Amino acid sequence: MTKNIALAGNPNTGKSTLFNFLTGLKQHTGNWPGKTVVRAEGQFETDRHSYKVIDLPGTYSLYSNSADEEVARDYIIFEKPDITLVVVDATSLERNLNLALQVLEMTSNVIICVNLIDEARRKGITVDQKKLSEQLGVPVVLISAREKVGVIELLKTIDQMADGTIETCPYQIAYDNTVETEIEALEPKIKQLFGDHFPSRWIALRLIDGDQHLLDALKAYIQRSSQIKSDLELKQGGVSHGA
Amino acid sequence: MALNTSEKLSQLDQLFHDHARQSSDEVRDHIVTRIYQSSQELTNTAVERSNKKISWIDENLDKIVTSKTFGFPIMFLMLGVVIYLTIAGANVPSEMIASAFAKGEDWLAVLFTWMHAPDWLYGILVEGFYRGTSWVVSVMLPPMAIFFPMFALLENFGYLPRVAFNMDRMFKNAGAHGKQSLTMAMGFGCNAAAVMASRIVESPRERMIAILTNNFVPCNGRWPLLILMAGLFMAAGFTGGMNTLVSTGVVVGIVLFGIATTLVVSWALSKTLLRGVPTHFTLELPPYRKPKIWNTIVRATLDKSWFVLKRAVIIAAPASLVTWILANVFVGDVSVLEHIAGFFDPFAQALGLDGYILMAFILGFPANEIVLPILLMSYLSTGSLIEVTNLSELKLIFLDHGWTWLTALNMMLFSLLHYPCGTTMFNIYKETKSWKWTFMAFLLPSAIAIIVTFIIAQVVTGFGWV
The missing domain is CATH 3.40.50.300 (P-loop containing nucleotide triphosphate hydrolases)
Known part of the structure; x- marks a missing residue:
């Protein structure tokens, strides 16, 4: 591939x-x-x-x-x-x-x-x-x-x-306590929404920073993926009816 | 438990609402500071520098070429040298190509007589297509083959960003973004690409100004026309080296006029339709790099010259066919071509041009490089047919159609100021996603081109200077 x-x-x-x-x-x-x-x-x-x-x-x-x-x-x-x-x-x-x-x-x-x-x-x-x-x-x-x-x-x-033979461990910037605590609080909630699909620490940081553009992009992503899913279900449903 | 779409959306909004610190820059400042600190720490451990090897060029060149005193004079001098070498160097190869084509035409004439080919076929193929293409190749190829490589060498050396650096403050004073000096400098190559490059300007307001004013600097498709017109008409009273020098001065003057128009229009826009305060930015100068000289020359000559020439010749073929037919189909006593040109003529004359020139600009909308070929084709098919032997006969074609230096000057100005080419218009629509602004990008330059050429034509004829 x-x-x-x-x-x-x-x-x-x-x-x-x-x-x-x-x-x-x-x-x-x-x-x-x-x-x-x-x-x-x-x-x-x-x-x-x-x-x-x-x-x-x-x-x-x-x-x-x-x-x-x-x-x-x-x-x-x-x-x-x-x-x-x-x-x-x-x-x-x-x-x-x-x-x-x-x-x-x-x-x-x-x-x-x-x-x-x-x-x-x-x-x-x-x-x-x-x-x-x-x-x-x-x-x-x-x-x-x-x-x-x-x-x-x-x-x-x-x-x-x-x-896949290289093991990486990317450098992580440590922020001050307030920011780190907030990231920690946010990460599980982000994982609940997106699973491991996106880097949750980074998303958390962008949300704290008030990145409106990213918020819009993420919302568009949610809508897009639900659209694809429902299209898929519709197709499968149609097939099962026909059978 | 899986969430549905609307629950996910509202939860995400809630998270943003709860955590985002939109009112203060404190978090952003902290994040950026931490990134900078980390970069610095990493660099300190992994990079070693010995200061012994800083070259004189890196140390001092920027102080000179971007200095307040010498910056602008050096800029004009560089532009002047490039254009001077182009005009001075293009004549001999142009003559050589032209006479080679003339020999070819003699052979073709013998061939056609031997084949007993009908007159109309000879007319279309030889007098129309072959002769038109010969002129286009001999007048456009040599200047391009000299100009483009020199320009590319300056670009790869890193001089063009210095030009942008010098202009940066002027754009800020005009209420536009300093980075517009970069997109303007790119416009000297291709306006369509420069319109896309305006994405580097962050604020939408300033980006729109950069897009709307980009076509006021001549692109690759327009340089050959400017150089040719200046060489043929603008220094008629001078001979030898002086002639070339004056022609160069005229082209540099046209470029300066284009830059001045860019600034004035940017200023006017930022005071009216696109009001606002310019945002701050620091332009970074890339290091000077020794260009891969041979590579650059070959690439620029082959790619750019070939590209422009190809577009001109591809259009020249059908255009010669169409113009030959239009010139030989008569309605009443007058050919269709003359009817069309006659329709535009009164308006065009008021601008110091003629109907054929205006028609060429209109038909040249897809690409600026085909304006000159179309004009030559229509002139060749109407005037006394002139065989290509040398360049002074090219001037005769124009003189036959009543050209004066005013016609040449206004053709240069109209070419400099008029609406952007089709590709650029398409990119403007893609970038702005607005029919209104795309139309504005058409209307604004067209109006300026018409007003400027009208005023010049009226003043010059009013005072009886031609």
């Missing part, structure tokens, strides 16, 4: 370059923040699996600030990609990790791609792959998509994650 890979990351970190490399497509790339605002899709195959890659718009955060941020966030939450590749810029890791940490709150099947590693080296920046991976609790791969450095390891890691 085809596995879905979502590419997330800040603007201008080379997501589209990586996308083109993986899929062999020729999407326009440019040194330009905000170049990709629509989802681009492509495919590739390894010896083990075939993959569909979705290039999400580059954003600095995944709150409901603007249309492109919502596109990226809704994809990760509602479409549930098998793997989310977070592309981060090695030359400004600190700023880029903000987004990576938000993704880690949403899903545990994450690979962190530290891109532009050649540029970082020129600027005298060294990223400790092992330490970063230990801290974040997910695989970290150092690559240069432009120079095609580290991509073999990336493909190997993708295959392993698709196989």
